[in-house]
Amino acid sequence: MDFGNYLALIAPELLISISGLVLLLVAAWVGDSAARPISILAALVLGVACFMVGPALFDGASGPDTNAFAGQFRADGFAAFAKMLIYLSGIACLMIAPAFFERLGAMRAEYPILILFSVLGTGIMVSSGNLITLYIGLELNSLAAYVLASFLRNDGRSAEAGLKYFILGALASGILLYGMSLVYGFTGTTDFTLIRAAMTLELSTGALFGLIFVLAGLAFKIAAVPFHMWTPDVYEGAPTPVTTFFASAPKVAAVALTVRVSLDAFGLQADAWRQIVIFAALASIVLGALGAIGQDNLKRLLAYSSINNVGFILIGLAAGTPQGASAVLVYLAIYVVMTIGSFVAILMLRDADGNYVENIRDIAGLSRAKPLIALILAGMMLSLAGLPPMFGFWGKFVVFQAAVQADLILLAALGIAASVIGAFYYLKVVKVMFFDEPAGVVQGRSETGHWVLLIGTAIIVSPLGYLLTIPLGLLADRAAVSLSLLP
Amino acid sequence: MVDLSQYLPILIFLGIALALSCLFVFLPMGVSRLTGSHNPTAEKLSEYECGFPAFEDPRSQFDVNFYLIAILFIIFDLEAAFLFPWAVSLDLTGWPGWITMMIFLFELIVGFAYAWKKGALEWE
Amino acid sequence: MLQTIAFYLFATLVVASAVMVIMSRNPVHSVLWLILSFFNAAGLMVLVGAEFIAMLLVIVYVGAVAVLFLFVVMMLDIDFASMRAGFVRNAPLGIAIALVLLAELVLGIGAYRAGALILGTPDGTAAPLLFESNIESIGALLYSRYLFLFESAGIILLVAMIGAIVLTHRERPAAHRRAHQDIGKQVRRNPKEATFNASPEIGKGIDL
Numbered sequence: 001m002d003f004g005n006y007l008a009l010i011a012p013e014l015l016i017s018i019s020g021l022v023l024l025l026v027a028a029w030v031g032d033s034a035a036r037p038i039s040i041l042a043a044l045v046l047g048v049a050c051f052m053v054g055p056a057l058f059d060g061a062s063g064p065d066t067n068a069f070a071g072q073f074r075a076d077g078f079a080a081f082a083k084m085l086i087y088l089s090g091i092a093c094l095m096i097a098p099a100f101f102e103r104l105g106a107m108r109a110e111y112p113i114l115i116l117f118s119v120l121g122t123g124i125m126v127s128s129g130n131l132i133t134l135y136i137g138l139e140l141n142s143l144a145a146y147v148l149a150s151f152l153r154n155d156g157r158s159a160e161a162g163l164k165y166f167i168l169g170a171l172a173s174g175i176l177l178y179g180m181s182l183v184y185g186f187t188g189t190t191d192f193t194l195i196r197a198a199m200t201l202e203l204s205t206g207a208l209f210g211l212i213f214v215l216a217g218l219a220f221k222i223a224a225v226p227f228h229m230w231t232p233d234v235y236e237g238a239p240t241p242v243t244t245f246f247a248s249a250p251k252v253a254a255v256a257l258t259v260r261v262s263l264d265a266f267g268l269q270a271d272a273w274r275q276i277v278i279f280a281a282l283a284s285i286v287l288g289a290l291g292a293i294g295q296d297n298l299k300r301l302l303a304y305s306s307i308n309n310v311g312f313i314l315i316g317l318a319a320g321t322p323q324g325a326s327a328v329l330v331y332l333a334i335y336v337v338m339t340i341g342s343f344v345a346i347l348m349l350r351d352a353d354g355n356y357v358e359n360i361r362d363i364a365g366l367s368r369a370k371p372l373i374a375l376i377l378a379g380m381m382l383s384l385a386g387l388p389p390m391f392g393f394w395g396k397f398v399v400f401q402a403a404v405q406a407d408l409i410l411l412a413a414l415g416i417a418a419s420v421i422g423a424f425y426y427l428k429v430v431k432v433m434f435f436d437e438p439a440g441v442v443q444g445r446s447e448t449g450h451w452v453l454l455i456g457t458a459i460i461v462s463p464l465g466y467l468l469t470i471p472l473g474l475l476a477d478r479a480a481v482s483l484s485l486l487p
Numbered sequence: 488m489v490d491l492s493q494y495l496p497i498l499i500f501l502g503i504a505l506a507l508s509c510l511f512v513f514l515p516m517g518v519s520r521l522t523g524s525h526n527p528t529a530e531k532l533s534e535y536e537c538g539f540p541a542f543e544d545p546r547s548q549f550d551v552n553f554y555l556i557a558i559l560f561i562i563f564d565l566e567a568a569f570l571f572p573w574a575v576s577l578d579l580t581g582w583p584g585w586i587t588m589m590i591f592l593f594e595l596i597v598g599f600a601y602a603w604k605k606g607a608l609e610w611e
Numbered sequence: 612m613l614q615t616i617a618f619y620l621f622a623t624l625v626v627a628s629a630v631m632v633i634m635s636r637n638p639v640h641s642v643l644w645l646i647l648s649f650f651n652a653a654g655l656m657v658l659v660g661a662e663f664i665a666m667l668l669v670i671v672y673v674g675a676v677a678v679l680f681l682f683v684v685m686m687l688d689i690d691f692a693s694m695r696a697g698f699v700r701n702a703p704l705g706i707a708i709a710l711v712l713l714a715e716l717v718l719g720i721g722a723y724r725a726g727a728l729i730l731g732t733p734d735g736t737a738a739p740l741l742f743e744s745n746i747e748s749i750g751a752l753l754y755s756r757y758l759f760l761f762e763s764a765g766i767i768l769l770v771a772m773i774g775a776i777v778l779t780h781r782e783r784p785a786a787h788r789r790a791h792q793d794i795g796k797q798v799r800r801n802p803k804e805a806t807f808n809a810s811p812e813i814g815k816g817i818d819l
Contacts, residue, residue, distance in 0.1 A: 027601070136767065564670060572754075575746055587755075
């Protein structure tokens, strides 16, 4: 074994875990007064980690040189693309948190540390080349996420969110483990490449059961219908910075992981899982859109929106081609920007007493009180709906394009038709902000850090984002090719 | 199926333990029954000054600190469980195996230091 | 012969105590039945030659997890009688779900028996690596080939520790904290500093 090479391949993970350990000791000795400096340091660490994955991302690294620890860990271009998104969204969640928690008097030094370890888990997830790595990464990420969800432990809703997330997450882990044990039993290996080889000829019924259970467990993590029930409750109850985190980094990791498992380990049995993915995709789009209509809590609304968006992402996966994988990555990148922008905009809305405004009635006529925030939030909504001038349209476009080229024309047509339902509630938010009588609830100033993030994401989501299409598409293509999908 | 005869000592040990514990429980009862007079009343059977009522609803609210200590116990219990295969296979894994375990222990020692400094191990 | 008897003994006890876990009215009894079930599962593990798993079951599940279950059951103070009240009303739905699960099980086992089974690939990584005992084999793999996953599992344990402390530990305000015992200070005390004579006037106290 060549440990030197392996250590170089896991360098971002090493950096994050060592700094997590050091910052934990700092948190214990200095106490909660150091929460802000620790957050800044954690964000810096993630920034350095971005630079560490940069070379693999730009070279589209692939092949046996990227395998560490006998193929358990893969530092290829695909993992690098997902990690870049994860680290950037981790930085965003670290930036918005201190102001939020300090206002509630609940900022503790453990928040950035838990974010760091959760990000570490997501990084291991997207790099997994083995079912055990997959599970360890998933659990590391989830365990930190359960704690983060109930971080406001004196708040009933936050505690409830954590408990619900934990119980349903444990159930999903059980389903996933059961599926993994079946796959292991029927193929004799947990390594993705060897599973692929063992499934070359025909799929035994037991292995098929295993495959379905594994996909069901992963569908829970990406919140695809019919495993989406936890999403609205958890997104609503968790503190808003934590919700932002849930909607970005773990989502990216779970989607990337699902793509890798489906296309790599189960890649030669695409016919076996394609129907499931198509069903989950259409059901997520429709249910996500219909469920959102009656909501009046903005965070719940965004939760349904995330279910809806996962449906579109799964259309790209259903294509089962490198082009489909590339479309998924492009969509993910745009989605992360949109979702962070939307949540930051919601975080900036406070009433006269400094309480956070989450109800849709309270943002009526926001365009007069806070014109810039209202404008940007409207842009985010239009982009989430996939309306053409905004950048969100491009994500849907590449996904549908991949589906059409994989001869899934009917799926693409249904997806486009269903996206019209989704447009309804996004437009409702825009209408409430711009044309309803002002509720006069939202007041107060916002932090500079929030403005920086909001304007940054707004520029990417605006039509200016189309300047990014070529580099983004190029990177995503390279990343998708590095998955080595050739049969 | 394994050769069960290697578990014979444990079986004998369990048998002796069972026999001895039965002896300790029933012998005094039998001896006192045979030698002393036996006419219990409700007052005689009740707890006297010290001791809790033997039958009551066990579910009462108690300090969440018990739970915290139990969780910490499980974590270090698991850590100890990993030491067994490490100890018996050290001749096969050599220095890399030794370093691996030291890193693992270090991770948990950091956690231990954190728990200690936070005062999670103190009982109020 | 002995193995067969032992297997049926352990298996029957596992199933019987598992049934008792859900049948017993008192949740504390349920936990105790669960412990019995763990013990017998450990016995089954010994029978298939997995001594390490058997030991883990006893140490971790019986020793730690079951204790935690007891704590939780006691702490929650749930009125189980009222929870059972809805049983008759929900029974049809429950039976329907049970039937679906049963059908799945039958289908699964049926397919398993009918399908051509290719268990394991000859060049799979799961090739048996037999040293003297399986605890040694586990060790030989866990601390060399799977060391990255082992260290990651260590981080998971660390996160669990942080999580438990973050969620349940409350810093007491300094006034409520018990005075810190400084043994050195106690030993250094001598009668001259520790005691003094006072002759207070009648009806008045002294300031300490």
